[in-house]
Amino acid sequence: MEALIVVENLYLDLGKFKLQGVSLEARKGEYLVVLGPSGAGKTLLLECIAGLRKPVGGRIIVDGVDVTGYPPEKRGLAYVPQDYALWPHMTVYNNIAYPLKCKKFSEAEIRRRVRWVTKELEISHLLHRKPGTLSGGEKQRVALARALVWNPKAILLDEPTAALDPALKSSAWKLLKKLHSKLKFTAIHVTHDLAEAATLAEKAAFMYNGVIVKQGRLDSVLATPEASIYLGDANVYRGKVIQRRGGETVVDVYGTKIVTVADAMPGEETVLMLRPEDILLLEKPAPTSARNTLKVTVEELEPRGPLMLVHVKHGDLKLKAYVTKSSSEHLKLKPGKQLYASFKAAAVKRVA
Known part of the structure; x- marks a missing residue:
């Protein structure tokens, strides 16, 4: 896939806070999630890409064109802010139709597109309502419809589920995942929620103190020291359920079968978390009640007090485990050393 959005060495100076040489790339059709703590600069980065803030250095390239000096309306990007920014005096229909009217679409085409997008988001029954009468989840769907209706080059999503009740977040993640799977749009989505990132990200980036520390597959991004400071050392994986048997669930994670007691149905995608203190490293397999034992190779050692x-x-699966320093010496741990990692099915928790 070719790169659709490229951010090169971007600088923004707001006095007390700076974006410091940020580089980022989203390929066509890719769902990129930028994860990081509050105050890391995620929203500022999106605002720069959208054209709402002017960087003091670097470039922003969209579909091969340097748009760094372009106004927002000339960039071909849809921006969904955290508060959704719906027009309170307009109906849902007019909110969704607004970008089409600005772009001089015909009335017939506007009606056709609004019908299509509201059907996709299951909000056709809301068209005559105003935003003040909608729930948080309904407002989010209207904002997404307004972003998608004019077929932008990419969608920029700023903490799109932050305003939702916890019970609604999981359904919102499923909606975004379903829409992306069907419509194949390019997205840059920023969040501080690890489960949200693990559910949605085809590629991830971790942002900390105005810098993109690393981007790539989620597990490699989470292995950075900066991510560990914020998120801890938990192992987080997205996988697909392949079997349910006798109270246990088997999940395929990067080609490795992981057994958990989490409730999930075959074919369902799920996000799993495994704490590093729940993994036992052994020189040879031992008879235990643990349902997961994997032959692994040591890649790196990090002191933690x-x-x-x-x-x-193990294959494409990476794990992080705690051992005492005396155990490390006993096992003669070093990069390249082969061991066995053992953990119980009950230790593998479902987070989404």
């Missing part, structure tokens, strides 16, 4: 954080790999 009295503990050692051990990065290991």
